[in-house]
Amino acid sequence: MLDQYLPILIFMGLAAVLGLALFTIGWFAGPRRPDAQKLSPYECGFEAFEDARMRFDVRYYLVAIIFVVFDLEIAFFFPWAVSLRETGTFGLLAMLVFALLLVVALVYDYRKGALEWD
Amino acid sequence: MWTWEPIRVRLSSLITAYWADPVLTAVQILMVMIGVILVMAFYTLAERKIIGWMQSRRGPNRVNLFWVPGLGQPFADVVKLLFKEILVPGDANKVLFRVAPFLTMIPALAIWSVIPFAPQKAFANIDAGLLFILAMASLGVYGVILAGWAANSKYAFLGAMRSAAQIVAYEIAMGFAMVGVLMAAGSLNIGRIIESQHGGPLSWNWFWLFPLFVVYYIAGVAETNRAPFDVAEGESEIVAGFHVDYSGMAFALFFIAEYVNMILISALTVIFFFGGWLSPFDGYLPASSLLAQPGFFWFGLKTLVPMFGFLWLRATFPRYRYDQIMRLGWKALIPVTLVWLFVEGVLIYCHVGPWKGHI
Numbered sequence: 134m135l136d137q138y139l140p141i142l143i144f145m146g147l148a149a150v151l152g153l154a155l156f157t158i159g160w161f162a163g164p165r166r167p168d169a170q171k172l173s174p175y176e177c178g179f180e181a182f183e184d185a186r187m188r189f190d191v192r193y194y195l196v197a198i199i200f201v202v203f204d205l206e207i208a209f210f211f212p213w214a215v216s217l218r219e220t221g222t223f224g225l226l227a228m229l230v231f232a233l234l235l236v237v238a239l240v241y242d243y244r245k246g247a248l249e250w251d
Numbered sequence: 252m253w254t255w256e257p258i259r260v261r262l263s264s265l266i267t268a269y270w271a272d273p274v275l276t277a278v279q280i281l282m283v284m285i286g287v288i289l290v291m292a293f294y295t296l297a298e299r300k301i302i303g304w305m306q307s308r309r310g311p312n313r314v315n316l317f318w319v320p321g322l323g324q325p326f327a328d329v330v331k332l333l334f335k336e337i338l339v340p341g342d343a344n345k346v347l348f349r350v351a352p353f354l355t356m357i358p359a360l361a362i363w364s365v366i367p368f369a370p371q372k373a374f375a376n377i378d379a380g381l382l383f384i385l386a387m388a389s390l391g392v393y394g395v396i397l398a399g400w401a402a403n404s405k406y407a408f409l410g411a412m413r414s415a416a417q418i419v420a421y422e423i424a425m426g427f428a429m430v431g432v433l434m435a436a437g438s439l440n441i442g443r444i445i446e447s448q449h450g451g452p453l454s455w456n457w458f459w460l461f462p463l464f465v466v467y468y469i470a471g472v473a474e475t476n477r478a479p480f481d482v483a484e485g486e487s488e489i490v491a492g493f494h495v496d497y498s499g500m501a502f503a504l505f506f507i508a509e510y511v512n513m514i515l516i517s518a519l520t521v522i523f524f525f526g527g528w529l530s531p532f533d534g535y536l537p538a539s540s541l542l543a544q545p546g547f548f549w550f551g552l553k554t555l556v557p558m559f560g561f562l563w564l565r566a567t568f569p570r571y572r573y574d575q576i577m578r579l580g581w582k583a584l585i586p587v588t589l590v591w592l593f594v595e596g597v598l599i600y601c602h603v604g605p606w607k608g609h610i
Contacts, residue, residue, distance in 0.1 A: 159500025172341035174404035
């Protein structure tokens with residue numbers, strides 16, 4: 134069973150090789166004449182007056198945190214959905230309770246304005 | 252008495268099993284990969300041509316190939332990009348800047364290893380196929396974040412943040428849509444997901460899971476950062492988003508990844524909701540007739556439709572605002588999927604619909 138996974142590994146390896154080949158050909162086929170203007174970060178022709186690694190909106194973090202919660206939820210849904218026919222009524226009810234808890238969380242996020250973006 | 256013999260036999264059988272196969276597999280994989288990239292190349296041409304026609308223009312028509320105007324455009328583009336300078340900005344994090352394109356491209360290509368092109372014709376017929384797809388699709392976001400961060404340019408940084416937040420937001424809706432498909436099929440194996448839809452167009456998943464299909468397709472468009480969800484590269488605000496500082500072949504890798512992902516989303520839409528390689532006449536014509544045979548022909552033909560949809564969307568809709576995108580993802584798509592998962596659970600429980608399994 135596990136040997137079915139070998140082609141995936143070969144596939145990834147070949148994808149890397151293909152990408153590397155394209156990159157390398159481009160690296161050697163193209164010219165290389167760097168100068169200070171070219172190497173400066175692109176900002177529509179203006180001088181960049183501060184580092185780009187600046188503070189950014191906290192909402193991106195919020196999205197990331199909510200994402201982790203819901204992605205985990207999906208990870209719990211997957212095995213349940215596969216064994217739906219075996220777990221029967223109990224499985225359905227149990228998942229209903231679980232989903233309900235997460236709906237409560239979603240509603241809380243909604244009401245708190247965590248999903249707003251303006 | 253202990254001997255080497257069993258171990259030697261086992262080792263040699265392992266080596267023959269693994270060695271003869273991998274070389275053959277590698278050649279086949281390379282052919283599929285080049286095929287996918289060729290499709291991707293002509294997809295870019297199709298995009299320019301189709302959007303051109305939709306806007307009463309001709310599209311590219313200067314580079315001739317086989318006396319067809321415009322057909323050589325993709326190859327001309329590749330040659331041009333090959334001979335462009337690959338710039339690495341002075342302030343950039345050099346290593347991450349060069350690694351990022353690969354992190355985007357490898358997952359985009361690797362997912363094709365579990366796609367069945369015809370019955371039993373997938374490179375890896377694994378039981379956790381859907382899980383693998385979900386995992387690989389999530390990996391693509393690393394390339395985007397790294398590219399934006401490593402370039403040390405504000406446009407790239409903002410583009411990467413926007414793109415990453417958008418991708419993870421729509422990933423959830425997409426994952427829930429997949430759960431619905433999973434409930435209908437009862438298996439994570441892609442081949443079995445397709446087989447469970449046999450019996451003609453009305454027993455394909457789109458009919459009973461229509462809301463999930465719509466959510467999946469919209470989420471797919473948003474995942475690939477395509478119009479109308481392309482704020483990540485909104486050219487009027489942040490020029491090109493996370494790959495603004497990339498040039499030449501390094502840019503081409505991002506470009507390839509984006510278009511391969513579009514084709515992939517189209518293929519997955521067909522697999523999950525339109526019966527993959529199943530024939531649309533299956534169940535209506537006698538099973539022995541030629542048109543009812545499953546095969547790559549149907550898979551390819553069906554995949555062209557959502558691929559066309561991507562281009563149609565881009566030609567039709569104006570770009571969303573970022574807060575509108577977030578609102579659509581969190582407040583419309585996710586509740587819709589949750590409700591429909593519940594409905595589907597009840598339907599399966601009450602034996603309504605095409606699902607034969609007992610609960």
